Amino acid sequence: MSYEQELTFQLRLRGRSEDEIAETIRELRAHGVDAAALRDEFGSPAEYADGFEKRPPKSLGSTITAAGTIVAVAWIVVCIAVAAIRRFALGIEDDGDGLPSFLLPVAFGFVMVGLAGGYLIDRLRRPKSAAAD
Structure with a gap:
């Protein structure tokens, strides 16, 4: 470089x-x-x-990193809200806690994509x- x-x-x-x-x-x-x-x-x-x-930092990379984190938190909140609505409002009983098994891996993926994307944008642009x- x-x-x-x-x-x-x-x-x-x-x-x-x-x-x-x-x-x-x-x-x-x-x-x-x-x-x-x-x-x-x-x-x-x-x-x-x-x-x-x-x-x-006010770079595009820091904005992308923040956006990835916000999307991950929003994903978790939406999944919990859907599980609560299914269980309490609609009366749909699931095996287990009602949360999807892919909740945390997808949220982790959003954070990692935000971190990697932000780093690479700042590094290469x-x-x-x-x-x-």
Whole structure:
């Protein structure tokens, strides 16, 4: 992975906006040196990004992660509500507790897809302004 991609990811983890990330990448490109020279001059991308103030993340990846978690919680609430309605309102008796056996695996799947998707989006996506350069 290139120095710019790694730095972009590290800056996203620190809550930098896409415009701030693009400006930082433009400043790096202005030095006109290759990735090895950038590493020698500025240190690793994580070390360079440590110089920036850390903010709460507002990246697309954090939004996707939050959405996956919200969908998982909603899935659990809906399954419990359906089980309660079936048992108490409709009088349908099930063997066991009335909850589907796939309740937790599906909820876990939603969370994992949100986490993996959020991580990969932040890791692989280039800054908006720098993508056109």
